[in-house]
Amino acid sequence: MKTLIIAVGLGLATLSGLSACAVTSGQSTVGQYVDDATISTRVKAKFAEDKQVSAMRIEVETLKGVVQLSGFATSQAEKDRAGEIARNTKDVKDVRNNILVRAGN
Structure with a gap:
């Protein structure tokens, strides 16, 4: 139940950013942004x-379908798993895994 609440919260936070629907540098259309x-x-x-x-x-x-991951992981296994999850997500064309491993987070 807790993970569902977190997932819904993350989704709503992302979608709230769509209200302005500003196309950012590198995106050709509002549809691509969405x-x-x-x-x-x-x-x-x-x-x-x-x-x-x-x-x-x-x-x-x-x-443009290329996912960039950043932030911190507590192990190489967590970093690798995050990349695997992203790669196996629908419509992802490529993954750039820039997560830093820092033990003890």
């Missing part, structure tokens, strides 16, 4: 459901 925001929300929701990955410490940004 698609990228949807991908980011899917990845974050999967992180919230996964016991090994912290959705709170890892940021997800998407541009």
